[in-house]
Amino acid sequence: MKQVKAASLTVILAVSMALCLVARAAGQAGQPAQAGANQAVSAGNALFQQNCAFCHGRDAMGGETGPDLTQSRLVRSDATGEKIAAVVREGRPDNKMPAFNFSTQQIDDLVAFLRVRIAAAQAGGRRGVDPSDLQTGSVAAGMAYFNGAGGCSKCHSPTGDLAGIASRYQGLQLEERMLYPKNAKSTVTVSLPSGETFSGTLAYLDEFTVALRDANGSYHSWPTNQVNYKVDSPVDAHVKQFSKYTDDDIHNLMAYLQTLR
Template identity: 60%
Template sequence: MRLRSRNILLAAAVAAPVMLFTLSRMTAQAPQTPGQRPTPAQRPSWTVGSQGPLPEHAKFTPLQAESGGALFIQNCAFCHGKDAGGGETGPDLTRSKLVTGDKNGEAIGAVIRNGRLDKGMPRFSLSDTEILNLVAFIHTQQDASMSQSGNRRGVDESDLHTGNAEAGKKYFEGPGGCTQCHSATGDLAGIASKFSGLRLEMQMLYPRDAKTKATVKTKSGQTFAGTVEYEDEFTLGIRDSSGIYHSWPMTAITAKLDKPVEAHVTAMSKYTDDDIHNVLAYIQTLK
């Protein structure tokens, strides 16, 4: 099933920075009586976070899971989603192999205490009881997710490997006009090592960290150039290459702004779904 990327991400770009993205995959299964739960043999047991045998772990009380849920909302939900099913920057813990292999918090607890600084996860100073409650909540959420009768939820990186990289390269270097601003050996070198899956596709279609550049000329004839730090209808503020911040009333300057995001928004109306999948396939090779 192909992702309707253009329509979904265009809505996300216009409406809000947070996007809800779901996908279902058709899998071959033996015929079932309507309403009948799949048998273990019919479940895709290789999939974590969907059906398949539930992981073996310590038994937790409902109170532990409830207390852990409150802690999770406070400390973890921003990245991992309120139900541990994945957020904008954090992975889906209900499909985590580390969670699946954890028995009584020995693996999850170590990550909570030590963090994963290389991946942007900080350390948390929580008591042993609080950590155990978090473990209880995470395991409870994984059990609930794996007990669902539908196909797996979420989007794996492999789901997005549907395009033709060679066709994507031709579009990138030709009619797409991407090389007017980007270079596979310049700003995009190693991009697929920094981002993957939906994060990479969203970065391609609507880069949230793209900076607006400005060239400013004052009434006295001075010229300044830099990255826009502040802009409204009355004031423009930029930071130059030396790190010095400058600001002026709009009435005191003329300014030329280069907004790279606008080019991406314009391109969204021109992309076909094949264009998106092909260009993404090409960008996935830039590691």
């Protein structure tokens, strides 16, 4: 595992990888020239969501029937991925963990995904530990970045949706919201061969199936190869920003956001 000194940088790395893969899992056209490592992580994320998430939770931090894998000693200490591979291939039949017949590639992808989840859990676990780190930025530079290079003002307003944000969230919690607005919903428009179109909240997407929930709450799904669809994920802007932020940008933005009380 890489040693990265600044807490915020750790958060960014972990969260940005996690987000890239979330974006990819949501089926957008991939970001240009993603590193191979990110592809493994995103493939691992897709596998995990389909096969493991309903027991271990979507973020691998534990679900109703499966333990938190980010805290598992076996997972954390598995430098080569062999122990994870063994559990996944053999299962734990006595303990309600099924066996999966995955290829080496698929296992490697899952391991890559779990590594990112561990890093993100570690970063999140630092909540409140280092608030002074979040006080080092320049409010003026943060405001300039917000309105300029960061492009934040295209979607946000300090007197509108972000008014009072610093009263709602503090410290690392605020930083996490900024880096990873996990509640933002993606929307999708599906066009059928007949010309009919449907729009709604993206409910499911993989290689084969696209599904949405419409304004009345009804669920519709189609085979992806029989329709055209376009996913609009507002969080994309946040994902793209990850590759551009410097540590100073983050600190300045945090200084600025913390004035919005």
